Amino acid sequence: MKKLMFLLLASVLLLSACSSGGGNASSGSDASAKEITIWAWDKNFNIAALELAKEKYMKSHPDVKINLVENAQADIVQKLNTGLNSGTTKGLPNVVLIEDYRSQNFLQAYPDSFVDMSDKIKASDFADYKAGPTSYEGKQYGIPFDSGVTGLFVRTDYLKQAGYTPDDLQNITWDQYIEIGKKVKAATGKDMLTQDPNDLGLIRAMIQSAGSWYLKEDGTTPNIANNAALKKALETYKAMYDANIVKANSDWSQFLAAFNSGDVASVPTGNWITPSIKAEASQSGKWAAVPIPVLSDVPNSVHASNIGGSSWYVMNVDGKDTAADFMASTFGSDKDLYQQMLDKVGVLSTFKAASEGSAYDKADEFFGGQKIYADFAKWTTEVPKVNYGLHTYAIEDIMTVELQNYLNGSKDVDTMMNDVQTQAEAQLK
Numbered sequence: 001m002k003k004l005m006f007l008l009l010a011s012v013l014l015l016s017a018c019s020s021g022g023g024n025a026s027s028g029s030d031a032s033a034k035e036i037t038i039w040a041w042d043k044n045f046n047i048a049a050l051e052l053a054k055e056k057y058m059k060s061h062p063d064v065k066i067n068l069v070e071n072a073q074a075d076i077v078q079k080l081n082t083g084l085n086s087g088t089t090k091g092l093p094n095v096v097l098i099e100d101y102r103s104q105n106f107l108q109a110y111p112d113s114f115v116d117m118s119d120k121i122k123a124s125d126f127a128d129y130k131a132g133p134t135s136y137e138g139k140q141y142g143i144p145f146d147s148g149v150t151g152l153f154v155r156t157d158y159l160k161q162a163g164y165t166p167d168d169l170q171n172i173t174w175d176q177y178i179e180i181g182k183k184v185k186a187a188t189g190k191d192m193l194t195q196d197p198n199d200l201g202l203i204r205a206m207i208q209s210a211g212s213w214y215l216k217e218d219g220t221t222p223n224i225a226n227n228a229a230l231k232k233a234l235e236t237y238k239a240m241y242d243a244n245i246v247k248a249n250s251d252w253s254q255f256l257a258a259f260n261s262g263d264v265a266s267v268p269t270g271n272w273i274t275p276s277i278k279a280e281a282s283q284s285g286k287w288a289a290v291p292i293p294v295l296s297d298v299p300n301s302v303h304a305s306n307i308g309g310s311s312w313y314v315m316n317v318d319g320k321d322t323a324a325d326f327m328a329s330t331f332g333s334d335k336d337l338y339q340q341m342l343d344k345v346g347v348l349s350t351f352k353a354a355s356e357g358s359a360y361d362k363a364d365e366f367f368g369g370q371k372i373y374a375d376f377a378k379w380t381t382e383v384p385k386v387n388y389g390l391h392t393y394a395i396e397d398i399m400t401v402e403l404q405n406y407l408n409g410s411k412d413v414d415t416m417m418n419d420v421q422t423q424a425e426a427q428l429k
Helices: 002-013 043-060 073-086 103-109 128-134 156-161 174-188 201-208 228-242 252-260 271-278 320-329 335-344 372-380 392-407 413-428
Strands: 035-040 065-070 095-099 142-144 150-155 193-195 246-248 266-270 287-290 310-314
Touching: 035 043, 035 073, 035 320, 043 065, 043 271, 043 320, 043 335, 073 095, 073 103, 095 103, 095 320, 103 128, 103 310, 128 142, 128 310, 150 156, 150 271, 150 372, 156 174, 174 228, 193 252, 193 266, 201 228, 201 266, 228 392, 228 413, 252 271, 266 271, 287 372, 310 320, 392 413
Parallel strands: 035 065, 035 095, 193 246
Antiparallel strands: 095 310, 142 310, 150 266, 150 287
16 A cells, blocks of 8 residues: 555656545435536646536536536646545545546545446447546446547648658658658758657557557556567667657647747647647648558557547545536537537547547648548547556656666667666566
């Protein structure tokens, strides 16, 4: 338990850009209270989606009051840990959004603090890869929400100057991507991508594309040394830097500025970046999206992966019945609502029934008339399932430091991976 609490508290400090029985509702509580509170981050995305769900639900439930509270993701993690560890439900929300990489930390430490939604939603109604993060011991706690399915966003005008079209980037390897990046830079002077070496999102995407993760299938045992997919991902990442096609950034604003200002020719990341790319209206018609490359010489690697994504959790506090009904009626089952969310907010859901329809079939002129959301919906179904487990960010905290040693040449890849394995085993045992 000391180890688990250490990991939960450490997770607050390990954010990049997410005892059993603590937090149970007291006996005699009002499970059906008509006022509920929901915590989420990102006013323009998650909160905006909640506003649409709230508006629709309250048309048939005018007696329900729904309070939407925006918190930074770091604050949500900290408040949940503090509240659940204290053993009281005071101040906790009825529904909370939790990043998929973090969900098992909460579910395994405080399973009785969350409502089992198994009889209210069907896990099979959502993308298969969401099942692992949102369930525990055969119970479905989470209501899967947005997809972090990845794509390779490319500047078609820069490609053209180097003699390429988006079709030339269909079904390529990362090694081929690097070679194309060299030619694009020679022709345009533009780097192929921007990266923050302290953010390992791209490495995560590479290894999940091969069905691999930092942890073994048990979700707790470090899987670093002798992990073939991870080794190839690290070698590929270093090769990008060695090829001089990476524009370094150190925070989110610099990341956005790199492509909004036209300084890079591609952005390999989650589909959630689409609104940010479209924010620069002057670049309309100059972008396309293709499947992400695969890892060379890694047989299981596919042209689909995931970065990020989150899910909703109903907490075992007063008002839980109303909260569960709200979530089941909206995010858990409403195809038309998801069409609205995509059309108005840009939410690409993992609800299978909503993966087609007018919002998905719409040609986007910003992307040269490409039906970009239909493509992302297809790729979502191809994302390999992995167990994010308990220690994703704890291991990344170690790996981020060791990665610098590898990138600057002070350690070879095998030594670096062995050192991460040793440190992870020592800290997480």
